[in-house]
Protein backbone atom coordinates (compact mmCIF):
# COMPACT_ATOMS: atom_id res chain seq x y z
CA UNK A 133 0.00 0.00 0.00
CA UNK A 134 1.13 3.53 -0.76
CA UNK A 135 0.17 6.63 1.15
CA UNK A 136 -0.17 10.20 -0.06
CA UNK A 137 0.25 12.23 3.11
CA UNK A 138 0.66 12.03 6.88
CA UNK A 139 -0.63 14.99 8.88
CA UNK A 140 0.55 15.15 12.47
CA UNK A 141 -1.60 18.09 13.51
CA UNK A 142 -4.94 17.87 11.74
CA UNK A 143 -7.97 19.75 13.09
CA UNK A 144 -10.27 19.26 10.09
CA UNK A 145 -10.93 15.52 9.89
CA UNK A 146 -12.58 14.64 13.18
CA UNK A 147 -12.80 16.18 16.66
CA UNK A 148 -9.79 17.72 18.39
CA UNK A 149 -6.21 17.49 17.20
CA UNK A 150 -5.57 14.37 15.17
CA UNK A 151 -2.92 12.42 13.34
CA UNK A 152 -4.26 11.65 9.85
CA UNK A 153 -3.08 9.21 7.22
CA UNK A 154 -4.15 9.73 3.59
CA UNK A 155 -3.78 6.42 1.76
CA UNK A 156 -3.41 6.02 -2.00
CA UNK A 157 -5.92 4.33 -4.27
CA UNK A 158 -9.57 5.16 -4.86
CA UNK A 159 -12.01 3.85 -7.45
CA UNK A 160 -14.90 6.21 -6.69
CA UNK A 161 -13.61 9.11 -8.81
CA UNK A 162 -16.16 11.53 -7.36
CA UNK A 163 -16.66 14.71 -9.37
CA UNK A 164 -15.09 17.56 -7.38
CA UNK A 165 -12.93 15.23 -5.28
CA UNK A 166 -10.76 17.15 -2.80
CA UNK A 167 -7.78 14.87 -3.34
CA UNK A 168 -7.84 13.39 -6.85
CA UNK A 169 -4.09 12.66 -6.92
CA UNK A 170 -4.79 9.81 -4.50
CA UNK A 171 -6.96 7.90 -6.99
CA UNK A 172 -3.77 6.29 -8.29
CA UNK A 173 -2.74 3.32 -6.14
CA UNK A 174 0.90 4.05 -7.03
CA UNK A 175 0.78 7.68 -5.90
CA UNK A 176 2.94 8.77 -2.97
CA UNK A 177 5.32 6.61 -0.98
CA UNK A 178 5.20 3.01 0.23
CA UNK A 179 3.73 2.64 3.69
CA UNK A 180 6.42 0.93 5.78
CA UNK A 181 7.53 0.40 9.38
CA UNK A 182 9.23 3.78 9.47
CA UNK A 183 5.97 5.58 8.67
CA UNK A 184 4.12 3.47 11.22
CA UNK A 185 6.65 4.45 13.89
CA UNK A 186 6.16 8.10 12.94
CA UNK A 187 2.42 7.70 13.44
CA UNK A 188 2.88 6.03 16.84
CA UNK A 189 5.22 8.79 17.96
CA UNK A 190 2.91 11.55 16.70
CA UNK A 191 -0.02 10.05 18.63
CA UNK A 192 1.81 10.17 21.96
CA UNK A 193 1.03 13.70 23.23
CA UNK A 194 -2.06 14.02 25.44
CA UNK A 195 -3.39 16.86 23.30
CA UNK A 196 -3.80 14.47 20.35
CA UNK A 197 -7.34 13.13 20.56
CA UNK A 198 -7.06 10.44 17.94
CA UNK A 199 -6.23 9.04 14.55
CA UNK A 200 -8.05 9.52 11.25
CA UNK A 201 -7.79 7.33 8.19
CA UNK A 202 -8.75 8.79 4.84
CA UNK A 203 -7.51 8.94 1.30
CA UNK A 204 -7.92 7.88 -1.27
CA UNK A 205 -10.04 5.01 -0.07
CA UNK A 206 -9.05 3.03 3.05
CA UNK A 207 -11.55 0.27 2.22
CA UNK A 208 -10.27 -0.56 -1.26
CA UNK A 209 -9.56 -4.30 -0.88
CA UNK A 210 -5.86 -3.76 -1.70
CA UNK A 211 -5.49 -1.46 1.33
CA UNK A 212 -7.40 -3.38 3.96
CA UNK A 213 -4.81 -5.92 5.16
CA UNK A 214 -2.17 -3.29 5.93
CA UNK A 215 -4.69 -0.95 7.54
CA UNK A 216 -6.27 -3.65 9.71
CA UNK A 217 -2.80 -4.30 11.17
CA UNK A 218 -2.08 -0.62 11.67
CA UNK A 219 -5.41 0.07 13.38
CA UNK A 220 -4.93 -2.88 15.69
CA UNK A 221 -1.54 -1.60 16.80
CA UNK A 222 -2.89 1.92 17.33
CA UNK A 223 -5.86 0.60 19.30
CA UNK A 224 -3.59 -1.53 21.48
CA UNK A 225 -1.05 1.22 22.15
CA UNK A 226 -3.60 4.01 22.63
CA UNK A 227 -6.89 2.52 23.86
CA UNK A 228 -8.21 5.91 24.97
CA UNK A 229 -7.70 7.72 21.67
CA UNK A 230 -10.48 7.59 19.11
CA UNK A 231 -10.19 6.32 15.55
CA UNK A 232 -12.14 7.87 12.68
CA UNK A 233 -12.25 6.67 9.08
CA UNK A 234 -13.59 8.26 5.90
CA UNK A 235 -14.84 5.98 3.15
CA UNK A 236 -16.64 6.55 -0.15
CA UNK A 237 -18.31 3.18 0.30
CA UNK A 238 -21.65 2.85 2.05
CA UNK A 239 -21.32 1.26 5.44
CA UNK A 240 -24.43 -0.93 5.47
CA UNK A 241 -24.29 -1.90 1.79
CA UNK A 242 -20.64 -2.26 0.74
CA UNK A 243 -18.87 -3.14 4.02
CA UNK A 244 -21.11 -6.00 5.12
CA UNK A 245 -20.62 -9.69 4.23
CA UNK A 246 -21.28 -10.05 0.49
CA UNK A 247 -20.78 -6.30 0.01
CA UNK A 248 -18.73 -4.83 -2.81
CA UNK A 249 -15.45 -4.50 -0.88
CA UNK A 250 -16.01 -6.90 2.00
CA UNK A 251 -12.88 -8.96 2.74
CA UNK A 252 -11.58 -10.93 5.69
CA UNK A 253 -10.06 -7.66 6.94
CA UNK A 254 -13.20 -5.50 6.79
CA UNK A 255 -14.68 -6.51 10.13
CA UNK A 256 -11.30 -6.35 11.91
CA UNK A 257 -10.92 -2.79 10.58
CA UNK A 258 -14.46 -1.80 11.57
CA UNK A 259 -14.05 -3.32 15.01
CA UNK A 260 -11.31 -0.78 15.75
CA UNK A 261 -13.01 2.29 14.26
CA UNK A 262 -15.07 4.55 16.53
CA UNK A 263 -16.64 6.74 13.89
CA UNK A 264 -16.99 6.16 10.18
CA UNK A 265 -17.91 8.87 7.68
CA UNK A 266 -19.42 7.08 4.71
CA UNK A 267 -20.60 7.73 1.17
CA UNK A 268 -19.16 9.26 -1.97
CA UNK A 269 -18.75 13.00 -2.28
CA UNK A 270 -21.66 14.28 -4.40
CA UNK A 271 -20.90 17.74 -5.73
CA UNK A 272 -24.56 18.74 -6.13
CA UNK A 273 -25.07 17.99 -2.42
CA UNK A 274 -21.99 19.90 -1.29
CA UNK A 275 -22.65 21.88 1.88
CA UNK A 276 -19.85 23.79 3.58
CA UNK A 277 -21.85 24.13 6.80
CA UNK A 278 -21.75 20.38 7.47
CA UNK A 279 -19.49 19.19 10.28
CA UNK A 280 -16.70 16.89 9.12
CA UNK A 281 -18.49 16.05 5.85
CA UNK A 282 -18.41 17.42 2.33
CA UNK A 283 -21.88 16.57 1.02
CA UNK A 284 -25.20 15.96 2.74
CA UNK A 285 -25.53 12.32 1.63
CA UNK A 286 -22.52 11.43 3.78
CA UNK A 287 -23.15 10.15 7.30
CA UNK A 288 -21.21 10.29 10.53
CA UNK A 289 -21.80 6.90 12.10
CA UNK A 290 -20.70 6.21 15.65
CA UNK A 291 -19.87 2.54 15.91
CA UNK A 292 -20.67 0.73 19.15
CA UNK A 293 -22.28 3.81 20.67
CA UNK A 294 -19.22 6.02 20.28
CA UNK A 295 -19.59 9.64 21.34
CA UNK A 296 -16.73 12.12 21.28
CA UNK A 297 -15.73 13.52 24.69
CA UNK A 298 -18.19 16.13 26.02
CA UNK A 299 -15.75 19.02 25.77
CA UNK A 300 -15.04 18.35 22.13
CA UNK A 301 -18.54 17.57 20.96
CA UNK A 302 -18.54 19.51 17.71
CA UNK A 303 -19.97 16.58 15.78
CA UNK A 304 -23.51 16.91 17.07
CA UNK A 305 -24.86 15.26 13.95
CA UNK A 306 -23.42 11.86 14.74
CA UNK A 307 -25.74 8.94 14.09
CA UNK A 308 -25.84 5.57 15.74
CA UNK A 309 -26.22 2.76 13.33
CA UNK A 310 -28.58 0.00 14.32
CA UNK A 311 -28.17 -2.42 11.41
CA UNK A 312 -25.43 -4.15 9.41
CA UNK A 313 -22.50 -6.17 10.69
CA UNK A 314 -24.56 -7.66 13.53
CA UNK A 315 -21.74 -9.93 14.63
CA UNK A 316 -19.45 -7.16 15.72
Ligand code: SF4
Pocket residue numbers: 158159160161162165166167168170203204205235236268269
Ligand atom coordinates in the same frame (compact mmCIF):
# COMPACT_ATOMS: atom_id res chain seq x y z
S1 SF4 B 1 -14.08 8.75 -2.20
FE1 SF4 B 1 -12.94 10.55 -1.44
S2 SF4 B 1 -10.89 10.34 -2.35
FE2 SF4 B 1 -12.24 8.96 -3.48
S3 SF4 B 1 -12.92 10.15 -5.25
FE3 SF4 B 1 -14.48 10.40 -3.65
S4 SF4 B 1 -13.89 12.27 -2.54
FE4 SF4 B 1 -12.11 11.59 -3.74
